[in-house]
Amino acid sequence: xxxxxxxxxxxxxxxxxxxxxxxxxxxxxxxxxxxxxxxxxxxxxxxxxxxxxxxxxxxxxxxxxxxxxxxxxxxxxxxxxxxxxxxxxxxxxxxxxxxxxxxxxxxxxxxxxxxxxxxxxxxxxxxxxxxxxxxxxxxxxxxxxxxxxxxxxxxxxxxxxxxxxxxxxxxxxxxxxxxxxxxxxxxxxxxxxxxxxxxxxxxxxxxxxxxxxxxxxxxxxxxxxxxxxxxxxxxxxxxxxxxxxxxxxxxxxxxxxxxxxxxxxxxxxxxxxxxxxxxxxxxxxxxxxxxxxxxxxxxxxxxxxxxxxxxxxxxxxxxxxxxxxxxxxxxxxxxxxxxxxxxxxxxxxxxxxxxxxxxxxxxxxxxxxxxxxxxxxxxxxxxxxxxxxxx
Amino acid sequence: xxxxxxxxxxxxxxxxxxxxxxxxxxxxxxxxxxxxxxxxxxxxxxxxxxxxxxxxxxxxxxxxxxxxxxxxxxxxxxxxxxxxxxxxxxxxxxxxxxxxxxxxxxxxxxxxxxxxxxxxxxxxxxxxxxxxxxxxxxxxxxxxxxxxxxxxxxxxxxxxxxxxxxxxxxxxxxxxxxxxxxxxxxxxxxxxxxxxxxxxxxxxxxxxxxxxxxxxxxxxxxxxxxxxxxxxxxxxxxxxxxxxxxxxxxxxxxxxxxxxxxxxxxxxxxxxxxxxxxxxxxxxxxxxxxxxxxxxxxxxxxxxxxxxxxxxxxxxxxxxxxxxxxxxxxxxxxxxxxxxxxxxxxxxxxxxxxxxxxxxxxxxxxxxxxxxxxxxxxxxxxxxxxxxxxx
Numbered sequence: 001x002x003x004x005x006x007x008x009x010x011x012x013x014x015x016x017x018x019x020x021x022x023x024x025x026x027x028x029x030x031x032x033x034x035x036x037x038x039x040x041x042x043x044x045x046x047x048x049x050x051x052x053x054x055x056x057x058x059x060x061x062x063x064x065x066x067x068x069x070x071x072x073x074x075x076x077x078x079x080x081x082x083x084x085x086x087x088x089x090x091x092x093x094x095x096x097x098x099x100x101x102x103x104x105x106x107x108x109x110x111x112x113x114x115x116x117x118x119x120x121x122x123x124x125x126x127x128x129x130x131x132x133x134x135x136x137x138x139x140x141x142x143x144x145x146x147x148x149x150x151x152x153x154x155x156x157x158x159x160x161x162x163x164x165x166x167x168x169x170x171x172x173x174x175x176x177x178x179x180x181x182x183x184x185x186x187x188x189x190x191x192x193x194x195x196x197x198x199x200x201x202x203x204x205x206x207x208x209x210x211x212x213x214x215x216x217x218x219x220x221x222x223x224x225x226x227x228x229x230x231x232x233x234x235x236x237x238x239x240x241x242x243x244x245x246x247x248x249x250x251x252x253x254x255x256x257x258x259x260x261x262x263x264x265x266x267x268x269x270x271x272x273x274x275x276x277x278x279x280x281x282x283x284x285x286x287x288x289x290x291x292x293x294x295x296x297x298x299x300x301x302x303x304x305x306x307x308x309x310x311x312x313x314x315x316x317x318x319x320x321x322x323x324x325x326x327x328x329x330x331x332x333x334x335x336x337x338x339x340x341x342x343x344x345x346x347x348x349x350x351x352x353x354x355x356x357x358x359x360x361x362x363x364x365x366x367x368x369x370x371x372x373x374x375x376x377x378x379x380x381x382x383x384x385x386x387x388x389x390x391x
Numbered sequence: 392x393x394x395x396x397x398x399x400x401x402x403x404x405x406x407x408x409x410x411x412x413x414x415x416x417x418x419x420x421x422x423x424x425x426x427x428x429x430x431x432x433x434x435x436x437x438x439x440x441x442x443x444x445x446x447x448x449x450x451x452x453x454x455x456x457x458x459x460x461x462x463x464x465x466x467x468x469x470x471x472x473x474x475x476x477x478x479x480x481x482x483x484x485x486x487x488x489x490x491x492x493x494x495x496x497x498x499x500x501x502x503x504x505x506x507x508x509x510x511x512x513x514x515x516x517x518x519x520x521x522x523x524x525x526x527x528x529x530x531x532x533x534x535x536x537x538x539x540x541x542x543x544x545x546x547x548x549x550x551x552x553x554x555x556x557x558x559x560x561x562x563x564x565x566x567x568x569x570x571x572x573x574x575x576x577x578x579x580x581x582x583x584x585x586x587x588x589x590x591x592x593x594x595x596x597x598x599x600x601x602x603x604x605x606x607x608x609x610x611x612x613x614x615x616x617x618x619x620x621x622x623x624x625x626x627x628x629x630x631x632x633x634x635x636x637x638x639x640x641x642x643x644x645x646x647x648x649x650x651x652x653x654x655x656x657x658x659x660x661x662x663x664x665x666x667x668x669x670x671x672x673x674x675x676x677x678x679x680x681x682x683x684x685x686x687x688x689x690x691x692x693x694x695x696x697x698x699x700x701x702x703x704x705x706x707x708x709x710x711x712x713x714x715x716x717x718x719x720x721x722x723x724x725x726x727x728x729x730x731x732x733x734x735x736x737x738x739x740x741x742x743x744x745x746x747x748x749x750x751x752x753x754x755x756x757x758x759x760x761x762x763x764x765x766x767x768x769x770x771x772x773x774x775x776x777x778x779x780x781x782x
Contacts, residue, residue: 001401001402001404001459001462001463001466002463003400003401003402003466004401004463004466004467005401005466005467007398007400007401009394009398010392010394010395010396010398011392011394013392068392071392072392072393072395075392075394075395075396076395076396076474076767076768076769077768083467087541105496106768107764107767107768107769107770108768113768146764146768149764149765150478150765150766150768169560173770176760176761176764176765176770177764177765177770178765369567370567373498373537373540373567373568374540374541374567374568374569375541376467376498377467377468377497377498377499377504377537377541378467378498379498379564379567379568
């Protein structure tokens, strides 16, 4: 019997995360303070994040040890399987060998718990009692809800209103794990009320929901904020995907010519690709492609510029590809790909020519998802359909 | 790091199914023809099932080889992981070691593809062009839809109306895999129309949906019917769960004192427990418990008797614990546990004292499911919550 999937045991799990900050060919610009416009110091971020995560955010250490407590929680779903897509290859009649990494085996159904568990853990260590966050499609909100429940931390999620209405079961999942989930923009924050005053029918956006979550976090010293993508420490935590994939490709006796991932804020894409990008920086020839929707074309159409992460300009300004912090994307189904900005690390690597971007229409991605479901079995998320369509 | 889960590679997969028919201490009564009341021969079943599956249905061979084509499809999700529930043990403050087998890793999200892939394969070999079936919660219908798409067989699913309304995403999954899904009772069959005439507001039942699916199958020689539980060949296919679990318990250096599974038609329960029941028949001391809802108490309250599998009396009569083929269960959320009958093999083993049954209220099972979700992460299905609540 030929091998369909490459599985690693709990004991084979990587014990360190990879931080691509250590290997950027041209370095990176610092975040700027939203008030002064000067580079942010760690103390500027302290009202929002605990100091142990801020240290990771600015770290240039290449390898970072994964604490034992996090490894034990990772073992609930990690190492995740790497598959050879024999049936999809046949359906496409291609000589290419196609592999895919299945992050859907996590209890929350996505890659998001890879960083949610780390953020919940570091917050617990720092004494945080409550975490606020935003969520698009609901994947990040449910991942954080679950991980907060593991560590006994209160969790409050602002969910983009159009997704809140499109994906009601996601709210139910968050509540099952004990979190509180509110449609954003809401009347619970000054930011939300100011947006609703101008646009009472707003479908919401990640930028708006971030404003609400940050506002609630800074108003209480025992409450911190957590972000599921974009930031450097999130990219570090997600690197475990690519580190496992490297081991598994070795088991398969293969090495990729092309790496493809869907990119909203950038964490799914970075998690898989950065460990391979290291090889590219060191001379390997690999085509690394980030795929986004044509209706939210951050990398393919947005300029590289300093911009706010949120709508009401409370967050530090980040150097990134951006469509502007006031951009309200069309309510497509891939709620996870509707963020106006892109992770600074992903944006920098596009500038440096290490990776490149493509965009694709929603209808085409659905077609690709159906081909995948009828050949490989798994029904991919709308977000993943973008990567599959480009394949 | 302590081991959280026991994983097997594709190559470790069992190569044979186990058939407990070979080891029944007191044998089993045969099915009876619905018209004559005489024991059914294979030819009586031929309008409904292909002959290769009928041969398995009546087989007393202990070990049955799994065809290579089925093993290759199994490898999409099998071997499934066995977990040690450390966090649940802690939450319950119990000295017991609790293990659970996660069949939710299959693309359809349940154990049902274990037999769906086998039934689709044997039908394909026999030249079947179309398969009809019924589904309760939607798990069986979606599993069969997926497996029919793998082999290019048309698939038609009659879904119990209350579930069709409660679980709309299940219909979407079936359609993604290319199947046609209709709420039952429907106006598409004589059986459905006769039920609707008497009870226009009927929430439906598995018995009614079976009548509709069987009627559509017998009306065309290229169409066959498939059942997701109850029958002997289904129990055989599901035995792979318990066979894997035995290997994995050995990896864990442990052997179970108690085995628990939720039981509707019996296939999930039988799949896990029958390979261990063999050990019990051979002298091991194990407590084997089937758990069902108090609102559909087939094993705990239903007599052991010959009864029809469907409402309008088209199927052979089976010797089983039953609430009567006209029983319409309350519309609880565990749609998979609402069948009026129980697999003859499970029923026989209860008679023989090899296994025993318990029943539990829906509200208690929800509470148990939340405890499980907040400790182990995974949100269990309403069906599985029954097994967890008894634990």
